[in-house]
Amino acid sequence: MSLAENFPIWDKLTKEQQDRISQVTTLNKIKKGTVIHNGSMDCLGMLLIRSGQLRAYILSEEGREITIYRLFEHDVCLLTASCVMPNIQFEIIIEAEKDSEVWVIPACLYKNLMEESLPLSNYSNDLISSHFSDLMFLMEQIMWKSFDKRLAAFLLEESRLDETNNLKITHEKIANHMGTAREVVTRMLRYFQNEGMVKLTRGAVEITDPKAMECLAES
Amino acid sequence: MSLAENFPIWDKLTKEQQDRISQVTTLNKIKKGTVIHNGSMDCLGMLLIRSGQLRAYILSEEGREITIYRLFEHDVCLLTASCVMPNIQFEIIIEAEKDSEVWVIPACLYKNLMEESLPLSNYSNDLISSHFSDLMFLMEQIMWKSFDKRLAAFLLEESRLDETNNLKITHEKIANHMGTAREVVTRMLRYFQNEGMVKLTRGAVEITDPKAMECLAES
Numbered sequence: 001m002s003l004a005e006n007f008p009i010w011d012k013l014t015k016e017q018q019d020r021i022s023q024v025t026t027l028n029k030i031k032k033g034t035v036i037h038n039g040s041m042d043c044l045g046m047l048l049i050r051s052g053q054l055r056a057y058i059l060s061e062e063g064r065e066i067t068i069y070r071l072f073e074h075d076v077c078l079l080t081a082s083c084v085m086p087n088i089q090f091e092i093i094i095e096a097e098k099d100s101e102v103w104v105i106p107a108c109l110y111k112n113l114m115e116e117s118l119p120l121s122n123y124s125n126d127l128i129s130s131h132f133s134d135l136m137f138l139m140e141q142i143m144w145k146s147f148d149k150r151l152a153a154f155l156l157e158e159s160r161l162d163e164t165n166n167l168k169i170t171h172e173k174i175a176n177h178m179g180t181a182r183e184v185v186t187r188m189l190r191y192f193q194n195e196g197m198v199k200l201t202r203g204a205v206e207i208t209d210p211k212a213m214e215c216l217a218e219s
Numbered sequence: 220m221s222l223a224e225n226f227p228i229w230d231k232l233t234k235e236q237q238d239r240i241s242q243v244t245t246l247n248k249i250k251k252g253t254v255i256h257n258g259s260m261d262c263l264g265m266l267l268i269r270s271g272q273l274r275a276y277i278l279s280e281e282g283r284e285i286t287i288y289r290l291f292e293h294d295v296c297l298l299t300a301s302c303v304m305p306n307i308q309f310e311i312i313i314e315a316e317k318d319s320e321v322w323v324i325p326a327c328l329y330k331n332l333m334e335e336s337l338p339l340s341n342y343s344n345d346l347i348s349s350h351f352s353d354l355m356f357l358m359e360q361i362m363w364k365s366f367d368k369r370l371a372a373f374l375l376e377e378s379r380l381d382e383t384n385n386l387k388i389t390h391e392k393i394a395n396h397m398g399t400a401r402e403v404v405t406r407m408l409r410y411f412q413n414e415g416m417v418k419l420t421r422g423a424v425e426i427t428d429p430k431a432m433e434c435l436a437e438s
Contacts (some may be wrong), residue, residue: 004241058355060363090355114341121340122333128347129306132354136277136309139358143398144279179362 002105003027006048006074012119021113025105030054030096036080039091043083045107049075052100053161056092057176066179068092078127084111085128144170147180151188152217154178155198155207165207176206222246222322225293227266231338239261240332244324249273249315255299258310262302264326268294271319272380275311276395285398287311288353297346303330304347366399370407371436373397374417384426393424 003025004010010018027050028062030036036054047060054071056079071094073079082088113120141150154177158167171189175182189205192198197213199206207213223229229237246269249255255273275288275298281355290296290313301307301334332339360369373396377386390408394401405423408424411417416432418425426432 030234041285056370060359062363064234064363066362085344086271087345087352089352090359114344116337118337118340121337123343124344125304125333125340126306128344128351129304132347132351133306133308135351135354135358139354140277140279140309142358142361143285144281144283 001050003048006050006103008076009119009123013113013117017113017117020109021105024109025103028102028104030100030102032096032099035093035095036102036149037094040082040089042080044080044104044109045084046105046110047071047077047080047094048074048103049077050101052096052102053098054094054096054102055177056094056102058090058092064179064181065176067073067177068138069131070097078124078129079131081107081110084106084114099125108185136160147178147184148188148191149217149219150178151185151192151212152197155205156210156213156217159207159210165210167205167207169205170201170203220269222267225269225322227295228338228342232332232336236332236336239328240324243328244322247323248320249319249321251315252320254312254314255321256311256313258312259301259308261299262326263299263323264303265324265329266290266296266299266313267324268292268296268320269320269322270429271315271321272317273313273315273319273321274396275313277309277311283398283400284395286396287357289316295346298345298350300326300329302326303333319435361398366397367407367410368436368438369397370404370411371416374424375429375432375436378380378426378429384429386424386426387422388424389422 003022004018007021028036030052042158048083049071051073056068056071056077058068059065073188077094078085079088079092080094094132114124151174154174155167158169159165171185175185178185187201189198190215193200195212197207197216198209220383222236232240247255248304249271268290270292275287275290275296276284277287288357296313298307298311299302299313328374331344332355370393373393374386377388378384390404391401394404408417408419411432412419414431416426416428416435
């Protein structure tokens with residue numbers, strides 16, 4: 001798949017703008033586990049995901065993490081262009097969760113295009129609004145949903161993404177996604193095991209009763 | 220103060236666009252306590268605050284509230300134009316905390332202008348990014364900051380806004396701002412009272428040691 005096919009409003013740009021983008025945009029192959037953006041120190045530009053899976057998270061002073069959102073094939077990310085968006089003042093970190101291919105449109109070019117292309121500016125509005133909605137959804141989950149339901153929903157999503165009921169994931173890693181301590185995750189997983197919903201082994205969580213788990217997640 | 224003086228990018232609009240805005244924009248006097256926007260049912264448009272104080276909050280299914288941000292003189296709000304921003308999919312409620320004067324630029328006009336004015340589109344990007352940053356800041360507070368520090372910071376902000384150390388506010392109302400239960404607020408305020416930082420009376424919280432409270436909020 002080409003850059004043009006992956007760029008949502010490609011047809012609304014002029015030929016000259018398309019050429020400028022093509023000339024400087026690079027396709028980066030990113031190994032699983034690589035951090036490609038680290039807070040406001042970096043100003044990469046706009047990311048277009050060709051393949052793979054990335055996660056955006058924030059970090060507390062004590063080193064606790066929470067996943068803000070994930071990026072998949074066809075997704076576009078603008079929060080990695082914080083120097084273009086002066087009002088974005090927070091430290092977001094983006095790392096590859098699987099081997100990924102990502103186009104990077106450099107921030108300086110993106111900034112110039114924003115100042116001349118109305119379709120691109122409007123598209124950026126849509127993107128940021130969409131990031132905003134995701135964040136609001138996450139906050140509602142954190143504020144109003146009890147931890148057992150959030151954990152059930154998280155395990156089901158992991159299972160869907162990895163296409164298996166046998167998740168190779170540590171309690172530490174789950175805690176990092178959910179912004180909590182490992183002990184809290186372990187305690188809840190043991191409760192799930194007692195209820196017959198999961199089976200715990202070293203470095204893995206097997207979902208043994210997906211239906212019961214769905215009921216819990218949606219309750 | 221006139222609409223033109225309050226509208227941040229007024230000078231970057233054409234004379235014809237300025238006229239269209241002037242013709243349909245109304246200045247609304249809003250009584251304290253009035254809800255002017257109620258989730259996605261409403262699509263008011265862009266709000267420009269001439270005077271007063273409003274708060275934007277979300278509501279859980281059980282009726283718990285949490286304040287997302289506040290709007291003051293000169294502030295502009297776009298989340299009240301959710302029909303213009305198709306990716307904004309959450310239910311935000313906006314109510315006046317003091318008697319306020321608010322210009323409302325109708326959503327349909329705003330939508331048309333967005334499609335023709337690059338400066339307005341870029342300005343909207345700045346606004347939404349700024350709302351996004353506020354939300355991220357709030358989430359970081361909720362995730363990483365202990366409740367005693369958040370409560371101290373909240374009381375100090377109220378004191379600054381109302382220009383008094385003697386806050387006329389109920390524990391219930393504080394709980395609604397902070398997204399927690401009244402009992403949690405009461406328990407912490409009693410702890411503050413034992414520490415000599417506040418004095419509690421019916422319907423009021425007096426900050427008796429602002430310095431100690433600032434130390435706590437910033438620790």
